[in-house]
Amino acid sequence: RKEVEQDPGPFNVPEGATVAFNCTYSNSASQSFFWYRQDCRKEPKLLMSVYSSGNEDGRFTAQLNRASQYISLLIRDSKLSDSATYLCVVNGGSYIPTFGRGTSLIVHP
Amino acid sequence: GAVVSQHPSWVICKSGTSVKIECRSLDFQATTMFWYRQFPKQSLMLMATSNEGSKATYEQGVEKDKFLINHASLTLSTLTVTSAHPEDSSFYICSARSQSRDSTDTQYFGPGTRLTVL
Numbered sequence: 001r002k003e004v005e006q007d008p009g010p011f012n013v014p015e016g017a018t019v020a021f022n023c024t025y026s027n028s029a030s031q032s033f034f035w036y037r038q039d040c041r042k043e044p045k046l047l048m049s050v051y052s053s054g055n056e057d058g059r060f061t062a063q064l065n066r067a068s069q070y071i072s073l074l075i076r077d078s079k080l081s082d083s084a085t086y087l088c089v090v091n092g093g094s095y096i097p098t099f100g101r102g103t104s105l106i107v108h109p
Numbered sequence: 110g111a112v113v114s115q116h117p118s119w120v121i122c123k124s125g126t127s128v129k130i131e132c133r134s135l136d137f138q139a140t141t142m143f144w145y146r147q148f149p150k151q152s153l154m155l156m157a158t159s160n161e162g163s164k165a166t167y168e169q170g171v172e173k174d175k176f177l178i179n180h181a182s183l184t185l186s187t188l189t190v191t192s193a194h195p196e197d198s199s200f201y202i203c204s205a206r207s208q209s210r211d212s213t214d215t216q217y218f219g220p221g222t223r224l225t226v227l
Contacts, residue, residue: 096158
């Protein structure tokens, strides 16, 4: 089993839709969790950290479920500009980040 | 967020030459930097962990003599691809670890270096 798994997609949704991604991790000792966004041929950019209590930033909501070992990202009111690959990142006990393969999102008019 | 720069942003070289890529954390000190490689439509692959003042830790399958890493200061790590060959053509990305007051570690990425070996 891979350390961090994501559905590669692509998720193809219309503007205004709500879309959710999940990411599962295998290391129960993982300490911190993040969602990054990567546009084509660009570096990943931090979208948001994921806290145990969950956190929300505008249209984006991230949640952590330690019992089931997954994190989620919810995007409301999708915009065309949200089209990108969303990477799940998990830091284990050694703080070496492990990346998922990414989930591709395509928002169409 | 914190800023990480990478230089050069792209390079084209002949097979057999060596290429040096610099990664700098501009507004914070990074005791740990990471080097990744990404092939088209694939995920980021961690190559090595670079620790300031000590030897880098390489991931399995990454040749340390081919990919030389030097982390001489708290703001600079370099990756040298020695005797580059076409199969080394890839997108090389560095990241620097920044620790916040609540001890949460966050990775900030450089803009990447696109290497093409002819």
